[in-house]
Amino acid sequence: MSIDPNPTAMRVTAGVDWAKDDHAVCVVGDQGEVLDRFTVPHDAAGLKRMAAKLLRAGVEQVGIERGDGPVVQTLMHAGLTVFVIPPGQVKNLRSRYGSAGNKDDRFDAYVLADVVRTDVRRLRPMLVDSEQTIALRGSVRARRDLVTHRVAAANQLRAHLQLVFPAAATLFADIDSPITLTFLGRFTTQQAADWLSPKRLAVWLRSVSYSGGVDPAVLHARLLAAPRGVTGEPAGIHAGTTTALVAVLRTLTAQIQILAASIGEQLNAHPDAPIFTSLPRSGTVRAARLLAEIGDARGRFPTRESLTCLAGVAPSTRQSGKVKTVMFRWGADKQLRDALCDFAGDSRRANPWAADLYAKATARGCDHPHAVRILARAWAHIIWRCWQDNTPYNPATHGALQTLLNQNQPTAARPRG
Incomplete structure (x- = not known):
């Protein structure tokens, strides 16, 4: 040879x-x-x-x-x-x-x-998602960034009002709600709000189609009970800051809504959408985020554990001699982990199996984030199987869920012989 x-x-x-x-x-x-x-x-x-x-x-x-x-x-x-x-x-x-x-x-x-x-x-060769998924990921992450900016702007507005117009900071439930921003657009200072009486406030609320359900007299009492804000010439200067922050919040809210609509359209057109929208309480944005972060390149996660490890919901085990430590997995895709834990944490409100798994984790002494990660790992196994098989989640074929439901069924009374 x-x-x-x-x-x-x-x-x-x-x-x-x-x-x-x-x-x-x-x-x-x-x-x-x-x-x-x-x-x-x-x-x-x-x-x-x-x-x-x-x-x-x-x-x-x-x-x-x-x-x-x-x-x-x-x-x-x-x-x-x-x-x-x-x-x-x-x-x-x-x-x-x-x-x-x-x-x-x-x-x-x-x-x-x-x-x-x-x-x-x-090493594992890189696999690229489809252009459709990459575009969806960009939209989802951009919307999330804008939500973060909106929270920061809302906190800035609240801190500003607590110094110059405290009544407006607590008048309605949320500082960035449409009714709060509309109120601040009309009554920018303490002096402007002093014009209001219960009757005038009721008329104004009707004019802006207020649907919060709180009696105008109660709202007016909140205005009177709050500490007095800045009055006089400085109030007009502070009003400029209030107006600027309100404008920022309005813009952020509008752009978030535009992105959410675009995400919904992209999700509806994606072939993997039925898999993620079938999950409990997944909604539109949450389902789109799960799809975008997991992707559609099946070879990226050849096993379910490869998904849980990259998502950081599987613990990291370290052993030296006889000492074995199980600890939080720091090396992970943080975007994927956040998307999976966000879904898992809310799924327990609609899925008895998820609620039971979370309750058992907290009963063992796990705090909320740890219990959510435990639940997220279990969900990741299910999502991976559905994803690989290209099959939507079906509660009727979820064995652990059906076992739990059957256990909770009352035992039928036996007929007397």
Whole structure:
């Protein structure tokens, strides 16, 4: 039998240290030697040149710290296999090459390339979701960011009113509710609110279609009971701040509603929508968020535990000798964990199995976040199965739920013989 004098070609890998303005690239050979180093700007020409140089060098596999954006798209469109190695792992891997632990873009690019060379069997190639899912993820995250901004703006308005117009801060239930913002648009100062009587307040409430159900006399009593606000010339200056904050809240609320409508349209058009909308109390935005964060690339989560671990709802176990510790999993996709825990925490209000699992966790001494993570892990197993089988959740075929419901059925009285 003849022997091939060159049975294997030289394996070449690369690492890309992603940055805002430019990207450091390192190419290494099969013995870890540096074959090339270069930097490309973050523009169309630079990314095109990067892909061309990698292909000419014979690179097939690339390591990078970030799994989205134009850099990854360029690499994948060039036919390269991309491995995402999170920054936390890269930080730990630096100690393999030296004890200084210094951060350097060129060095990090080498670390990424060399880890792909030596540890490829431990890495999982990146799988990209469909463009439809990526767009939905962008809308969902943008809406969530706006909600966070709205909470901050509402807190700022509340703090401002407590100093200059305390009555307006507590007159209605929510500081950012439409009725509160409408009231502040008409009565910006204490002096303006002093014009109100129970009768005048009732007339004004009818004119703005108030539906809160609180008697105008009660609301007027709240105005009188609150500490007096600033009056005189300074009140007009403070009114400008009030008006500005109200305008910000109105704008944020309007844009959140626009995004929510867009999310609903995108969700209805997505082929995986029936899976996530079938979950209890998933609604529209919550179902869309679950879909967007889990994605539609089935190969990304080959097992249900791969989903629970990335979502951070599976505990991390550490053992040294006879000491075994089970602790919170810090290394996780925080967006995915938040989406899954948000759904799980509310599902117990509509699903007896979820309520029972949560109650058992709290009875064992788990606090609320821990109990929700336990419930989220159980739901992740169910969602993964539905997701892989492309089948909506059906309570009638949920074995644990049906067992619980049957246990709670009253035992029929036996006929006397």
